[in-house]
Amino acid sequence: MSAGRTLRLVLGDQLSPDMSSLQDCCDGDLVLLAEVMDEATYVRHHKKKIAFLFSAMRHFAGELTGAGHDVRYVKLTDEGNSGSLAGEVERALKEDGSFEQIVVTAPGEYRLLEEMQGWNDRFDVPVSIREDDRFICPLDRFNDWAEGRKRLMMEYFYREMRRETGLLMDGDKPVGGQWNFDQDNRKKLPEGIKLPTRTSRQPDDITREVISLVEDRFGDHFGDIEPFNYAVTRQTAKNDLKFFLTECLPCFGDYQDAMVKDEAFLFHSVISMYINCGLLDPRAVCEAAEAEWEAKRAPINAVEGFIRQILGWREYVRGLYWLKMPDYAETNFLEAKRDLPDFYWTADTKMACVRDAVETTRKHAYAHHIQRLMITGNFSLLAGVVPKAVEEWYLLVYADAYEWVELPNTHGMALFADGGVMATKPYAASGAYINRMSDYCANCSYSVSQKNGDKACPFNYLYWNFMIENQDRLKGNQRLSMPYRNLSKMSEEKVAAIKDDSARFFKEIGIA
Known part of the structure; x- marks a missing residue:
């Protein structure tokens, strides 16, 4: 056995052969991947999320072995599994004393980086x-x-990233004459429009084994594990990307903010989990979408909107996370203090929009960005739910969620807990917005047209209650000048009714 060997640890969201930890891998080095209880339970991750990652990890280990790498793969059930990444590194070092260094790519979560920085000692x-x-x-x-x-x-x-990458650029100008086509991307889904038919795939033997493992070891975690239809290999993830580009992208822009009962995916790509765990490369995905516009197979508003989600938001929130942590996670600008309602787990609520968003999340470990921001996020904002409780929920329920991407989006965008580091104002909305962008309100137990009373849409009075509760903190925000002018014109009776309805509702759902 040769001297100077390197132990290379690859994490479950680093499933790319181009990882920096693997770039100079040579004969004699050992690649370590490990399924460990600590990472599966530091929050109680959705069963489908755990199954997706464990299966993708096992397939990636096979890919590395096929490429000639020496791989040590530790399954959750293997005898001697220590239950932690540090423990598995320690076991590998003890069983083979010839390693002269450990190499790992930086993790996507501050807690893990902080731990790894102590591994030298x-x-x-x-x-x-x-x-x-x-x-x-x-x-x-x-x-x-x-x-x-x-x-x-x-x-x-985002504009600087466009200039630096050349994506959707004509020289130093944006193609189409403008940087952002978001105004064209806010249409409600019309009745009768044909949605893409997503083909189902049967889980292979590896995935079947993982599903059984997850049901056995994590059966009390949130979420449905079957049916399981997600890609767990690089090639099947590329197939899903191709499906999106050909079948969904042309309509994605127009209807990316639309919401429809019992329709989880609409024209969305559903590939964020593949990008975030390494099965797809974000730059290549953006270039593939740009090629669809260049070939005149997809309109500019769709392609720009999609690329902005990756080149803009994804890159931005990651940079912001590492720039502001760890203090960022501790802020609570609005001093929110209520508990997370039980219906975030049970979907047992008369609010049709919230029920559908939670049921979608439970079934798929997925919900699209407007459901996350303007339904579950908006409700948590209006109700004044403590940020850490909301953030833990988002981190554990979604298959694409790691703290670097989840925390800024939830803390800053959904909850305004950072006081405006990310957003210029809270993304607070009443039932009118939900009605405009969805079909939820038509069959809801509450009336979106009613502003007060036990039959009124809770989003209506909670919106104004939020403005009242946070008046001292938000009144100086110029983007909220209009709602605060309207609030100032309300009668004392109207304000009292808003407060009474909100207090009654909070008591009903157990978070008063």
């Missing part, structure tokens, strides 16, 4: 933590962009 072996270069914007580049700016506006960051 723990193992008495040099630990090299390399940059995760799967992202389009290196962290140093983001920090340079952020330095000295009073406001870290995603739109301006």
Whole structure:
């Protein structure tokens, strides 16, 4: 056995052969992947999320072995499994004393990076933590962009990324004459429109084994594990991307904000989980979407809107997370303190929109961005739910959720807990917005047209109750000048009715 061997740890969301931890892998090195209880339970992850990642990890281990790498794969049920990543590194070191260094790509969560930074002392072996270069914007580049700016506006960051990558650019100008086509992407889904038919795939033997494992070991976790239809290999993930580009992208832009009862996917790509775990490359995905516009197979509003989600939002929230952590997670600008309602787990609520969003999440470990922001996020904002409880829910229920992407989106965008680092105002909305963008209200137990009383849509009075409760904190926000002018004109009786309805509702759902 040769000296100078390297132990290379690959995490469950680093399933790419191009990871920085693997780029100089040579004969004699050992690649370690491990299913460990700590990572499956630090929050009680959705059963389908665990199954997706364990199966994708096992398939990736096979891919690496097929490419000639020496792989040590530790299954959750293997005898001696320590239950933690550090424990599995320690076991590998003890069983083979010839390793001269440990190499790992930086994790996507602050808690894990902090732990790894202590491994040099723990193992008495040099630990090299390399940059995760799967992202389009290196962290140093983001920090340079952020330095000295009073406001870290995603739109301006996005424009710089467009210029630097050349995506959707005509020289130094954006194609189509404008940077952002969001105004064209807010249409309600019309009746009778044909939705793409998504083909089902049968889980292979590896996935079947994982499903049985998850049912056995995590059966009390949230969520449905079957039917299981997600890609767990690089090729099947590419097939799902191709399906989106050909069948969904042409209509994606128009209807990306639409919501329809019992329709989880509409024209959405449903590939964020593949990008975030390494099965798809974000730059290649953006280039593939750009090629559809260049070939005149998809309109500019659809392609720009899709690329903005990746090149803009995804890169921006990752940079913001690492720039602001760990203090960022502790802020609670609105001093929200209520508990997360039970119906976030049970879907047992008369609010049709919330019920559908939670049921979709339970079935698929997925909900699209408007359901997350303007239904479950909006309700938590209006109800004043403590941020940490909401953030833990988002982190555990969605298959694409890791703290680097979940925390800024929930903390900053959905809850305004950062006081405006990300958003210029809270994304608060009444039932009118939900009615405009969905078909939920037509068959809801509540009336979206009623503003007060036990039959009124709770979003209606909760919106104004939110404005009342947070008046001292938000009244100076220029983007909220109109609602606060309207509030100032309300009679004392109207304000009292809003408060009474809100107090009654909070008591009904057990978070008063």
